[in-house]
Amino acid sequence: MDELTFRRQAYGEPNNQDPEFLHAAMESAEREAFLNDLKGLDNKIEKALNIDVPDDLAAKLLLRQQLQHHHSQRRKTGFAFAMVASVAFLAGITFTLLRMGPVDLGQHALAHVYHEGKALQLDNNVQYQDVNFQLASLGTVGDMKFTQQPGKMFYSTYCDFQGVRSLHIVMQGEQGKVTLFIVPLEDRMVLEQAFSDSKYKGLGFTTDNAYMLLVGEKHDDLNYVKNEIKQTFI
């Protein structure tokens, strides 16, 4: 390695560990002294460059990042919370509006009969006093009652007509069984005089305090039960 290249390399990188360079440095005592001189300079430069760093700089850096991170996290959860809240609010409103909407009693009665198919198979031989007892807890129907047994009653239970507590009774008609729903009067209910689908026929009428809905397979049964009720229910 010629003198010029050596000197340039020595100036460029005194602590170069390249074997060729190290070998070149060993060639003469002058070169060695020259290189040591430069290394000495480099030590001084390094010391000069190593200015004091503020003690708390690392802590400050971490703190600032944490704060910013915390901030963005807050923003994110805030946004998520707002979304969840508005969805819940919307769901609440929708649900309430649905419940407030008009209720077609006839269709609901049919659906109810299909839904509780077992009601038509049971035979609990219910007494009218028991039914009166159940009627007593139906709010506005409270002062209504059967004065005597209106034919045989197979089954009686509470049920729900779009949020209105009602009574579900299965009675004996002329031939088949007839389902009777007693639903307390309510503004949003829409009562049809007659309704039907492919299997069942229905009849609706109003007493002073309640809607009466009859569902059965034959018109004769319905009229038979209707008459019975008119005689016994006040």
Added chain:
Amino acid sequence: MFDSWRNKKSSTTVSSDMVSKQRRYDSLVRALHTDIYRYGYWLCGDKHIAEDITQETFLRAWRSLDSLKDEKAAKAWLITILRRENARRFERKQFNYSDVEQEFLEDTFSSSTEDHAEQHLLQRQISKLELEYREPLLLQVIGGFSGEEIAKILDLNRNTVMTRLFRARNQLKDALEQPTIRGQSNG
């Protein structure tokens, strides 16, 4: 049910990702903040500005920590951010930060020992170096980078870097060897 289980699992991995990111950042700060601050200081010559751009650099690093794949490259990566941050400073503010008049010059010269005096002189000379000579020297001495790595960071070719290092040392050496002559000629 399956859905909620899956959600739960993914949210725990997200938070554990967060934790490991935080750990990486912590160690990055502890290991490198000294070098970055010093580099920043010698780049701009002002302690407060150096602290500011160090803060900015590490905040940026936090935001894009995921893009740092190789931990060995962390120092070069941070220095690149720092240099960009320093350049941004000149875009933002129109007034000129002089490279020559440095704050540390107010250091009490007379009460220092001879060693200190020499160091002070050297610091003064380093800050007087042209930035194009000073920066390769900073990268070599503070950063510990090789000629090739410096060339990559500064986007120069290696020969240019070596020439600049040569001139930087040469100027410093001259300045140290003839301080009184210089003083006289200045006076």
